[in-house]
Amino acid sequence: MPKMGESIMEATILKWLKKEGDTVAIDEPVLEIATDKVDSEVPSPFAGKIIKLLYKEGDVVPVNKPIAVLSSDATASAPSPAAALAPKAAAPVTSATPKIVAAPASNGSSNGSVTANRFYSPLVLNIARNEGISMTELEMIPGTGQESRVTKRDLLSYVQQRKSGGAPDIKVPYVPEEPSNVTTETKPTTAPTEQPKPAGVIYGNNVEIIEMDRMRKLIADHMVMSKRTSPHVTSFVEADVTNLVQWRDKVKKEFEKREGEKLTFTPLFVEAIVKALKDFPMVNVSVDGDKIIRKKDINIGMATALPSGNLIVPVIKNADTKNLFGLAKDVNDLSARARANQLKLSEIEGGTFTFTNVGTFGNLMGTPIINQPQVAIIATGAIKKKPAVIETPQGDAIAIRHMMFLSLSYDHRVVDGALGGSFLRRVADYLEQFNVNREA
Numbered sequence: 056m057p058k059m060g061e062s063i064m065e066a067t068i069l070k071w072l073k074k075e076g077d078t079v080a081i082d083e084p085v086l087e088i089a090t091d092k093v094d095s096e097v098p099s100p101f102a103g104k105i106i107k108l109l110y111k112e113g114d115v116v117p118v119n120k121p122i123a124v125l126s127s128d129a130t131a132s133a134p135s136p137a138a139a140l141a142p143k144a145a146a147p148v149t150s151a152t153p154k155i156v157a158a159p160a161s162n163g164s165s166n167g168s169v170t171a172n173r174f175y176s177p178l179v180l181n182i183a184r185n186e187g188i189s190m191t192e193l194e195m196i197p198g199t200g201q202e203s204r205v206t207k208r209d210l211l212s213y214v215q216q217r218k219s220g221g222a223p224d225i226k227v228p229y230v231p232e233e234p235s236n237v238t239t240e241t242k243p244t245t246a247p248t249e250q251p252k253p254a255g256v257i258y259g260n261n262v263e264i265i266e267m268d269r270m271r272k273l274i275a276d277h278m279v280m281s282k283r284t285s286p287h288v289t290s291f292v293e294a295d296v297t298n299l300v301q302w303r304d305k306v307k308k309e310f311e312k313r314e315g316e317k318l319t320f321t322p323l324f325v326e327a328i329v330k331a332l333k334d335f336p337m338v339n340v341s342v343d344g345d346k347i348i349r350k351k352d353i354n355i356g357m358a359t360a361l362p363s364g365n366l367i368v369p370v371i372k373n374a375d376t377k378n379l380f381g382l383a384k385d386v387n388d389l390s391a392r393a394r395a396n397q398l399k400l401s402e403i404e405g406g407t408f409t410f411t412n413v414g415t416f417g418n419l420m421g422t423p424i425i426n427q428p429q430v431a432i433i434a435t436g437a438i439k440k441k442p443a444v445i446e447t448p449q450g451d452a453i454a455i456r457h458m459m460f461l462s463l464s465y466d467h468r469v470v471d472g473a474l475g476g477s478f479l480r481r482v483a484d485y486l487e488q489f490n491v492n493r494e495a
Contacts, residue, residue, distance in 0.1 A: 067088060068116060075106065107123065334481055359394070414435055
């Protein structure tokens with residue numbers, strides 16, 4: 056399973072394109088996989104014959120784990136290559152309830168003193184550590200993955216239930232077998248009772264129940280994780296973008312005729328954001344524990360709505376090195392291929408700051424959710440003609456101006472109000488002070 060991004064620790068096998076006994080060429084697609092970012096095909100790194108498929112469709116596999124055995128003609132008769140590469144068999148499960156190893160009661164922290172009886176992906180272990188879930192408690196969470204493994208979705212669902220009081224707060228390891236061998240405090244003897252389950256939701260009669268598709272589930276998990284990770288603060292400014300609007304109206308036809316690209320507002324907004332990030336580089340960061348990781352590249356994520364109603368964020372890499380034509384070309388290309396589901400994994404990862412245009416849907420403003428592991432996201436609202444007070448050499452006057460709200464949601468762990476507000480104001484300043492005499 057290839058490593059396809061710094062934050063991707065596992066992938067789901069959607070479909071095998073080849074079966075055991077098939078021959079493959081170098082770079083020929085072997086299977087389709089899905090991560091929490093994008094669906095992708097995995098090409099074969101070598102030419103040869105597929106001897107063994109080690110996982111089934113639907114299995115969740117950690118990165119860098121063998122998923123198939125491939126041999127060339129020279130090694131086709133080699134003794135059992137599958138046995139050498141196959142993942143170690145998991146401990147047999149004797150019942151539906153995971154067996155918990157007896158251990159002294161702990162304070163509930165995850166200290167690793169209890170041996171795990173199931174495989175846990177690094178992502179699951181990291182979430183458990185951040186949420187203060189001990190290995191004993193983790194062992195008791197029902198899993199829906201292969202061999203009852205706990206998936207990220209299982210764990211996040213459990214965390215949500217626990218916070219709302221619906222999941223048991225496990226402090227002492229529970230030993231389901233041979234309870235007479237476990238020493239407990241002196242208490243009145245009572246029969247073990249089953250933990251109460253959350254009451255089922257009553258939908259009523261006149262409803263339609265729609266199952267979330269895989270992408271919507273991933274988006275939901277990512278949004279919940281972001282709100283849980285970052286204390287969100289949102290600041291707003293209103294900008295007079297009359298100069299920008301008039302300049303674009305004047306040059307857009309000539310620009311498209313000369314460059315072969317439409318000139319939308321998006322590359323103009325991205326251009327202003329890039330300038331402001333250069334002025335305030337501490338907004339272009341991420342957080343790793345108690346460390347602030349300052350990004351020297353400026354890669355702008357561009358939230359894009361898909362025909363399915365879902366959302367994806369293609370990334371304009373090294374946006375600070377591109378002129379207006381380069382930005383317009385990237386914006387148009389990425390947007391078109393996003394809606395056609397033709398993006399590559401490399402084109403949706405590595406973002407350092409995200410921009411979303413809620414004005415596309417006629418909204419005046421929004422409070423966007425930070426795209427982790429970034430620390431800020433800006434939203435631009437609809438441009439509306441409004442009466443506004445302007446200063447003239449003859450004094451103040453009321454005029455019809457093109458006005459727009461901008462909002463910035465930022466991670467208050469590392470971006471304080473002064474920094475977030477100043478950055479947002481600087482973006483607005485660049486838009487308001489747009490040079491109407493610049494060349495297209």
